[in-house]
Amino acid sequence: MFFIGIFGIESKEKEIKYLTNISCSHCHSESSMKLFKTYNFFHFFFIPLFKWNEKYNLICSNCNTLYEIPNEKGKRIERGEEIEITYWDLKEVKTDFYNSYTTGNRCSHCGRTIEPHFEYCPYCGTRLRI
Template identity: 55%
Template sequence: MFFIGIFGIEDKEKEIKIIEKIQCKSCNKIERGKLIKSFRYFHFFFIPLFKWNEEYYVVCESCNKVFSIPKEKGKGIENGDNIEITYWDLKEINTNYNYTSVCNACKKIVDSKYDYCPYCGNKLR
């Protein structure tokens, strides 16, 4: 019973980069967007050992719609490569759910209907 709390599996989302020019499919404008990486990881004593289910998303700053992008392009941008995200790379997901921001405390993406982060309780506005 000594192993309780020592290891576990968690989901995490983190903001990778602000992308200056994306052609948003929803608002049909060239806007800035946030590149966000979502993944699941196994940790031992809070040290991440390995990750899986890595996915990359772009959130339009104008309309707050969320689009998935190919994993290869997301990894390339994360590694500092000069990769352009085109209109055809964006695939709209979860159309009934508008993300507005990333919580400053826990770095999770939060819906606009919340005043407090549902993951950690931090005040959002």
């Protein structure tokens, strides 16, 4: 017999770990960044059967800029290997996805919370991303 709700497709975000001493190109500082993985999966009776569309992302703790890193490096870090993330590994993601991890819009320079319609930060005067 077939019941609706027995199987389905879902998206998931999994926090992996905090990485330190990574250079952020937006706030121009060495900061810690949170590494997390996003993926889609098919499940049957709440048991995940297979995954696809895996991506590894970093969020800067100073300015909340979202970066994507190569999947090979992300998988190795997830397995517990000590891998160095360099400037060349970071690919900035231009999206509002990172807003789900923050409490609001933030200035990429000073990190202060601002209104979403501002073009310039009222605290430091930096032009905001559009």
